[in-house]
Amino acid sequence: MSRYDPATTEARWRQAWDEAGVFTARRDEAKPKYYVLEMFPYPSGRIHMGHVRNYTMGDVVARYKSSCGFSVLHPMGWDAFGMPAENAAMEKGGHPKEWTYGNIAVMRDQMKPLGLSIDWSREFATCDPEYYGQQQSMFIDFMDKGLVYRKNAVVNWDPVDMTVLANEQVIDGKGWRSGAVVERRELTQWFFRISDFAGELLEALDGLKDWPEKVRLMQANWIGKSRGLQFAFDTVGAPEGFDRLEVYTTRPDTLMGASFAAISPDHPLAKALEATDPKVAEFVAECRRIGTSEEALEKAEKKGWDTGIRVRHPLDSSWELPVYIANFILMDYGTGAIFGCPAHDQRDFDFATKYGLPIPPVFVAEDAQEAALAEAFVPMKSERVRYVRGFAGEGVQTGDEAVNAAIDHAEANGYGKGVTNYRLRDWGISRQRYWGCPIPVVHCADCGVVAEKKENLPVRLPDDVSFDVPGNPLDRHPTWRDCACPSCGKAARRETDTMDTFVDSSWYYARFTSPRAATPTDAADVDYWMNVDQYIGGIEHAILHLLYSRFFARAMHICGHLPAKAIEPFNALFTQGMVTHETYATRGADGRPVWQLPEDVIRDETGARLKDGTPVEVGPSIKMSKSKKNVVDPMDIITRYGADTARWFVMSDSPPERDVEWTASGAEATHKHLSRVWRLAHEVTTRGEGNPAHDTDLLRAMHKTIAEVTTGIEGFAFNKAVAKLYEFTNTFAKSDASAAAKRTAMLTMAQLMSPMVPHLSEDIWSMLGGSGLVAGAPWPKADPAMLVEDSVTLPIQINGKRRAEITVPKDMPPAEVEKIALADESVIKFLAGQPVKKLIVVPGRIVNVVV
């Protein structure tokens, strides 16, 4: 063999690893453990470059930690429930189960050639009854501990298809299939009490030192702790039972700037008015057509309906404010009712302007006069302002001080109380869909809602279902719902809601520690393996998945399924960027774009066209998605160049947290580089003796590379580690050191490359007579003595511009450096006799002369 030949060698190495069992995770009490986990994939059909990038990153960490002496757990599974399986069944026929397991088989076959160091013996899918049965068992535990309840909540209702729609399926307020205007509808649904944990989930963020700051910030904002005032207005002209209207505000200091009150269309008062007044009903119905997503509500034009009801101002009972029903007030936050202060809130300002309401300012900038406002004046709460209509505290104070003074004033005078509120809402887990984990409860006419007996678990999904009509097949199944009440034994009906798929992904990391246990977790295994030491996944999961998992771990701990140390399940988190590609489109007869696959497009300097010459429009590089067809099948690259080329490419160039653009030329160049390394290694075995006088230079470079690559991998700077390996390759190629030194250097290079390109590294390792497998060799250590430099080059700046440089011994005292710098020819020339005002010497870094 005399050339790099991944097509034949890669499969051989994978077999060698399997036979040696190097990736089987073992509980070894003598070793420190390391649990590395990448967010498991949804089995959509085929793997894409994003998967390759995500799983290669995890694999680099897993292989590196393994060679550092850790007992590593690196598992893989499938987040297998979800809507696409049902959509496929509706569109193409077939069964979600077959579609899902078929996709899993394909994707597993595509992943295996990547040579990931995964312990495949632990694989499972969340749609396996063995998995979701354990989840049902925990649901019942959660019920016992009071963590679950039912209440009414709104869903998107498609009145034509007679089905519930996900927010994603609502496009511009219309159902994606029927095109019908979507309505809001209330259903009784199941909830987890995550909001009981709001304070704890917020405070514990501080302890997540190895999470990205941005993720902690996003979660903190999402939980949204606020301190404010809750009080009640007395109403005038309201229906019976609505004598008072409770409101919550985070800005009680602006109470004197109130100009209206507003309630949510879902507020009980709005519902009472709706029942008797058709015009209110019409307005409320219009509000309900906006949809349920926060984005849709916030972006919709702000509209209100004057109910005619008035409320008395708590500080002046002769002052009456109108009460509006407003489409932007959320029933889920606070009390579902607010007072509007248009002078200091832009949304209220727009509303007041629209409906001709007064805009009295409460405070002005510290040095300003009161004047009519062109827009709301909303300074930071920490800023000092002058209160012109204050009622609590000093005239000039910060917003924070005034808020506290207002709360104190309300409490002292008995018209309100300080309340801590959270934006975080309880987690609604009910889905009116088939392909999910059935909620294991039974509805009995006599006993009410009763949990299924644990010995009857799993409550299995029936296989005989059809998707030819919209709606939930469980609900219309002829027999599946029929069952015996677990409590009294009489005929009863099963719950037909299934669980949100976020439930499935909220504990899979724990299940990986003992995937075949007869209980959700096994105490000894979970104690040894938890926590996940390094979790890796997309930034799009920064809030929901990660917050739900943090809640779920706490709930599991309460039910005895996780030890106390695991209530924060992920010690370190890394969020990686996406893989993007240019988009290509031709135009259809109607002028709309027809997306084209990159493999069908011929791309050169002159532009892009199809093989038949049809011109192609080139669009921006965006996240690879099936709908835009800008996907590159990694299998093509793997087949053509080998897995290591795909792995090396996704690890090089782009920093892992940033998006990376896929280019075909990049893959080819990557392959050339790997071939070059292989060739250089091969030459070590064929070339004669070099010159031992140059050994030290090569070995110094080698030790420097060990240090830099190690730092790079530890810090998730894989692109920099790769760059350093390129640099060392160039040094190596130019070196004519002795054969022995070159052999040492190349064996080390193989080790340093092995987390990224494990197959090629094994090739080189065996070619040069390394012992055993690289996969089993300990990570090389840099010799500190070889890293020391004795002289350093310092740039000299004059007034901040670089004008010269000097080379001095590394430890030269600053006073000496000053002398040499000022004596430098170019410096003298630039100074031209001007006196030196200031001289800054940063040892080892820079000299700056200020004149």
Add this chain to the structure above:
RNA sequence: GCCCGCGUGGUGGAAUGGUAGACACAGGGGACUUAAAAUCCCUAGGCCGAAAGGCCAUGCCGGUUCGAGUCCGGCCGCGGGUACCA
């Protein structure tokens, strides 16, 4: 709308507040070859200049600093999330 990011040559990117552009891709030039491929060498931010060198330059506008890609304030553009996409 709101929350969180990101923005550096033709391209991907590098740079504990201290020489902006490491490393690589694409490009240009050359060597080898009958030729091509492969490989190797050189070159390379922009503008001015024969050169030495100078000026400009990290999305835009300001600020802090001896010194700002990096810190602060305000814009613009792009991306992620927005609770039923996963």
